[in-house]
Amino acid sequence: MSLLLGSALLLSACGSNESSGSSASNGEWSPDKPIEMIAPAGAGGGWDTTARTISKVMEKEKIIDKRMAVANKPGGGGAVGWSYVNKKGGNHTLFVTSPPILFVPLNGQSELGHNDFTPIAGVIADYSAFVVPANSPYDSMNDLVDALKEDPTSISVVGDSSPGSMDHMAFVKAVKAAGVDIKQLKYVSAQDGSGMSMLLGNKVDVYSTGLAEATEQARAGKVKVLAITSPEPLEGETVSEFPTLKEQGIDDEFIVWRGIMGPKEMDHKAAKFYEQAVKEMMETDEWKTQRDNFGWNDKFMSGDEFKEFLDEEYKTMESLLKEVGLAK
Template sequence: MKKLAAAGAATLFAALAFAGQAIAFEPKQTECVAPANAGGGWDFTCRQVGKTLYDLKLISSPMQVTNLAGGGGGVAYAEVTSKRNDDNNLIVAASSATSTRLAQGAFPGASKDQVRWVGSIGADYGVIAVAKDSDINTLPELFEKVKNDPKSVSFAGGSAVGGWDHLKVLIAAKESGIDDVRSVKYVAFEGGGEAVTQLLGGHVQAFSGDISETKGFVDSGDLKVLAVLADERLPGDEFKDFPTAVEQGINATGANWRGFYAPGEMSDEAYDFWVNTIKTTYESDEWKEVMKNNGLMPLAKFGDEFEAFVAKQIADTEELSREIGILQ
């Protein structure tokens, strides 16, 4: 009986200890910063994850979403690292655009080690699209027009010059046979939503973005997707009709990871909470439905593994940027 009582006490102690760890940090007035204007991929990341967190009761009140545009994410990065670097209630939407800017030194004085990398919530494949009423219907047609008259086609994207939306265009242009990719015109805007608005207004002729920020404009009848930058067509009735660049003879692929970073001096308890919370969200049926409806593909990396993943992305982007002349 004594052994049984001792075992029961040990089990109770372990349970209490686990519970103590579980409630070591309780978030209050949570906030997600989207480093761009409403309508783009970072805004999508904050709003969709924030809603799912609340729906799953992982946070006790709705998450505030703050749009902090500027510098291709640089304004938000500087704000967090200089003014909010110990905020335990804050996470920031990030993506391949973030690692690209860090790789190219586009955030003055910034490095990946100034923040804590939390986790990913999926991969968002790149797309190249035109306005619905455009007379261009395929990706080879678009790049043939660029070859014949580079000044006649401007691409718009939600990242800065040299950013991920720009790099995707250059990769595809290079694969289409354009030798001097620096002749390809690209216009940067603060977020994919603004870039699409400029396209629809006739100020640019093509759009480079990601499937999640494009789908709503396709559904509304405003955009025509020329190519998805994936190895094969995306699954699901919503995406199966979108051709890939590969099937059109242009061997260009590009997946934009989506996830979060947190302030660099966030406590370990808070960091562990956010890593586990984002992981729980990612694994939920609710998030699987969001992924299915928005063309997100699986990418599950959290905590230390995610940090290593981002570090490799930065190193690979540095190499690519040098290859195409963006970095010396």
């Protein structure tokens, strides 16, 4: 692949188009200027970390012979970044995406959604975790479900995302599968990132969060992880101790996926170029090292597979959001 890309870059020297990239006579496309990778949020979060890791590996391994600069475009749960990419267009702008590309438009907070962009590739999978304080009376997800069935309003659930977004809907999806009346759930939105502090301060009963956040506090003995949303038990220190929903008889899973998209009118050859570059990047030892450092799991999907996956996820989330009265 690297030799092929290198050949395409050499051939692109003649007749290259600054705005769209270049195509060799054999149909190959390659970028002819730096690529802008958008993280639609501030520094330090999942989108930013993913974008910078991809950029770092791409450049270090010389997967793409052009600079891939990361730019943060925070705001609107991702909507500000999506608007930027939509206006920028062309073949040299990409962005990292995840479930909010489905939730935010469904909530009516953005006019742009997944169908307004070109799916490049699915990259990684992470999972949600449902956490309680170490001294909580709930020792399993089924304990919590039983209490919710008795009185859905008696338990407060906090998440760091807005109502109707990732932390909220991961929990809604899980307890609905267990037979809880999701219309009466009490969800607290801690968009300032204070969810764990609220849990440890006994201000809420349950914290719906990402696996990484849960693992750190569980290792310190401050919380109990009632369930994680992976389809199968995970391997690794501490995380292997966390029970899945399915292990507790709840037939549900929730993948916190992340992938890459581009502008809607991106040239098909450019999209395939980036898809193959992502695939090659994920086969390198450097990527595997970075991936393991963050506790990610590979979930490569081609552009076509990614599009099909997004369409199915959209239908599922639309149904759930309508049921809890949060769909536009």
